[in-house]
Amino acid sequence: MNFQRIAQTVDVNAMQQSHVTMIGGAYGLIRSLVHCGLGAVTMVDFDRIDSSNPARQDFYSTDLGRYKTEATASDLQKINPEVEVECYTQDYCSLSRQQHDALFGHTDLFIFATDFFPAQARGNFEAVRLSIPAIWIGLYKGGRAGEIVFYVPGKTSACYRCICNGRYQAFHNGSGNTNVSSAGGTIHDLHLVDAIVGQIATGILTDGADNRMGKLISKLGNRNLLQVKMDPDYRLGDKDIFGQYLGNHPANFSFTTIALPMEREESCPDCRK
Numbered sequence: 289m290n291f292q293r294i295a296q297t298v299d300v301n302a303m304q305q306s307h308v309t310m311i312g313g314a315y316g317l318i319r320s321l322v323h324c325g326l327g328a329v330t331m332v333d334f335d336r337i338d339s340s341n342p343a344r345q346d347f348y349s350t351d352l353g354r355y356k357t358e359a360t361a362s363d364l365q366k367i368n369p370e371v372e373v374e375c376y377t378q379d380y381c382s383l384s385r386q387q388h389d390a391l392f393g394h395t396d397l398f399i400f401a402t403d404f405f406p407a408q409a410r411g412n413f414e415a416v417r418l419s420i421p422a423i424w425i426g427l428y429k430g431g432r433a434g435e436i437v438f439y440v441p442g443k444t445s446a447c448y449r450c451i452c453n454g455r456y457q458a459f460h461n462g463s464g465n466t467n468v469s470s471a472g473g474t475i476h477d478l479h480l481v482d483a484i485v486g487q488i489a490t491g492i493l494t495d496g497a498d499n500r501m502g503k504l505i506s507k508l509g510n511r512n513l514l515q516v517k518m519d520p521d522y523r524l525g526d527k528d529i530f531g532q533y534l535g536n537h538p539a540n541f542s543f544t545t546i547a548l549p550m551e552r553e554e555s556c557p558d559c560r561k
């Protein structure tokens with residue numbers, strides 16, 4: 289593969305030496321990372337492709353019934369025959385700690401692209417314990433807005449649990465819906481959020497390189513909660529969170545991102561020292 293035309297923006301050498309583990313499905317995102325030179329991918333997902341998937345994810349109608357991981361693996365190898373790919377079709381939450389560390393202990397970045405709260409929560413616990421960077425991707429109801437949380441040991445202060453403390457409480461009390469379904473979100477919504485996550489993932493994997501991507505994580509600093517607006521009329525409850533930060537100028541329309549500074553929760557059980 290010839291990476292000449294992205295070499296000024298992406299430290300392709302660092303990408304080629306990197307390994308990403310994705311739990312759940314941001315299959316468009318993982319393809320984009322391989323386009324940028326990513327050397328090794330592990331995908332964990334027990335889902336098979338069903339007839340509703342090609343309408344909004346990067347799957348083909350000719351692949352119905354195949355495991356999403358395995359169908360994607362063939363595509364990744366078409367993009368770059370040198371990429372190393374491993375697929376697991378177990379439930380991430382069912383793995384023992386020993387199995388977990390044996391499979392993923394060497395990874396450079398976790399991506400949690402699942403709307404199943406227990407998998408997101410376990411992911412935070414393990415990423416913090418192993419001191420491995422991680423990104424969580426979520427779509428809000430109807431795909432009207434998206435959420436990205438990232439954690440980089442030594443760079444961000446708050447972990448996923450610090451930031452999404454309310455979601456943990458709702459889960460433990462059994463109050464509130466912690467598994468927000470992404471139904472209603474189109475492939476445009478998914479790709480818009482994935483494109484932003486792709487930049488952050490590339491930033492994490494090539495951190496320190498003297499180019500735009502290599503500087504991204506230092507520039508973001510502790511702004512490790514990002515929200516992305518897709519629906520011009522999006523409100524969180526009755527709050528216009530985008531208007532609150534970006535103002536009410538007519539130029540503030542949609543397809544915009546806010547990056548919010550986050551602090552550690554002193555009492556957070558996951559990242560407590």
Ligand SMILES: [Zn+2]
Nearest residue numbers: 447450556559
């Ligand atoms: Zn924490």
